[in-house]
Amino acid sequence: MGTLLRDDLFEAQLLRALGYAPYGGADVAECLSVARRISGTSLTSWHDEWSAQAARVLAGAEESASAGNVASARSAFFRASNYFRTAGLFAMGTPVDPRLIAAHTREVEAFRQGAALLAHPPTIVQVPYEGSSLPGYFFPAADDDEPRPTVILTNGYDGTAEELYFTNGAASLERGYNVLAFDGPGQGAMILDDGVPFRPDWENVITPVVDFLEQQVTVAPKRIALIGLSFGGYLAPRAATVEHRLAACISDCGPYDLFDATASRLPGFLAKQLPDGNPALLRLLDRLVKGVMGRPTAGWALRRNLMVHGLTDPMEFFRLAPQYTLKGIEDRIQCPTFVCSAENDDLSINAPKLHHALTCAKEYVQFAAADGAGEHCESGARTLFHRRAFDWLDHIVFPPTL
Structure with missing residues (x-):
């Protein structure tokens, strides 16, 4: 956006928060009012102003919930969750900042209150994983027992399972997909609560997730797709090099080689x-x-x-x-794979190399700045990403109309 804040990183993260407005995670005026109150490049001011906004929105959510106004309460809980996440973002680092823990705790609490008010609320799940578990959510597309296509959502460096609802979850649900959103090693609750760091061999994370989904009666086991964004755009295709039960894979603005x-x-x-x-x-x-x-x-x-x-x-x-590279193993991916980059994004600049090296069915899209989609992970233009990615994915995992 270029004019609201004095720092490019602040601008990028403001756009990230704003970009969830189409899916209920933000209100444009609320976000802009926060931006106007942030003092220069102060990380403390960033944290305090977003926290204060989140608290105000949360109070409104609780008021609406007490009055039985479900739609208003759900909307406000979701916005508060996103604002708490945004507040804690720049506190990431070691040693762990107590403000980050507090922000994440409030993000999760607000999100779960909002998600409980969805027409089809999610189940909070613990996916068995190497003697422990991966925390996440299973969102059903409907209340019946019909097996449906399902997407697994995997995140990047600084996202959470809760944020995944806004990045790709809501868009998946409205298209008839079940959704499994989770925190893997290095992400969200796994790093903050359990201290489990990232690992490069993400196939050893996704295989237990696929095992778990195959046990769910509402999941069509041959129509499970994996979507990764940001650093997850590396993790998802890395998993697909070994986990061959996937029907499709989407790599959204990931690094080819870290x-x-x-x-x-x-x-x-x-x-x-x-x-x-x-x-x-x-x-x-x-x-x-x-x-x-x-x-x-x-x-x-x-x-x-x-x-x-x-x-x-x-x-x-x-x-x-x-260790975090796709070089030399791209030909092991067997499922159809969608690769994309954004015009102004240096992290995904080598996405065409990944696409070129793939030997499976494949699609490549570069999102353009002229369409407002030139920033990392198409921040602020997720609806455009969803149109291109899901129009491709729908043809693969949904059976043709007879």
């Missing part, structure tokens, strides 16, 4: 030394990176990355990143 995506933001002569090059140059890089990490918004992404990977040293992250 190391390449992060190293491209470093001075070239220093990036060439990673991971084990000239010790003096690596020490210089370490000082530069740590200096950036101390800056409020410029250092946020790396502070967040260390947190979700369970790391404390930025150089550890650069050594870990090469």
